[in-house]
Amino acid sequence: MQRRFLALALAGACLAASAQVAPDDPDWKELDAPPPPALRTSGLIPVDVPGTRLRFGIDPASVNVGSDRIVRYVIVASSASGAVNAMYEGIRCDAGEMKVYARHNPDRGWVPSRDAQWQPLTTAANSRHGLEVARSGACLGRAPNGTAAQIVLDLRAPIERRFERGGVNR
Known part of the structure; x- marks a missing residue:
């Protein structure tokens, strides 16, 4: 439990610091996002979001790290009544932002x-x-957590193994 707390605290501190610091590259430009993939609601990687009754999951096949360093993915939110919402999102780890x-x-x-x-x-x-x-595997400090495959590995890993010695299976 203490290890989980330390991992979350470290990731949170990195994100909080990056949200207050300008990105390293002032000439950075976002590339056109690829179109979202077909919606899948099975085989999702669960994402624990405290304080909500919704269940969240990421489609592992949708995770992508663009050459613009944006981590893009599809996240699905499901309610106990069966309602399903899905969003195609991106995270800028260097700026601590999402879209x-x-x-x-x-x-x-x-x-x-x-x-x-x-x-x-x-x-x-x-x-x-x-x-x-971002905290669970998309970002490692102010950078994407390696490749899409590495991000998926960390998202799937138990919390105590994420980011250990630089991340899962490194």
């Missing part, structure tokens, strides 16, 4: 977010799940 690119509508499929803007992970409305994704 919602699209939301899934059961009747229309993926609907792009209008005027999607980068929001701080620590203060953005409805971003608790994004902060947990």
Whole structure:
């Protein structure tokens, strides 16, 4: 338990510090996000989001680290009544920010977010799940946690093995 607390505290401190510091590259430009993949609701990696009754999960096949260093993924939120919501999101580890690119509508499929803007992970409305994704394996300090495959490994790993000696299986 103490090890889990230390891992979460370290990740939280890194994200909090990065949210207050300007990104290293002032010339950074976001690339066009690839289109969201087809929605999958099975085989999701659970993401524990304290303080909510919703169950969250990431589609491991959707995790992508772009050459712009944005970690993009599909997250699915399910309620006890069976309602399902899905978002296609991105995290900028260096800036401690997230963006919602699209939301899934059961009747229309993926609907792009209008005027999607980068929001701080620590203060953005409805971003608790994004902060947990960053802390649980998407980010390692102020950088993406390696490749998409490495991120998926850490997201799947027990909390006490994440980021140990630099991350799972390193």
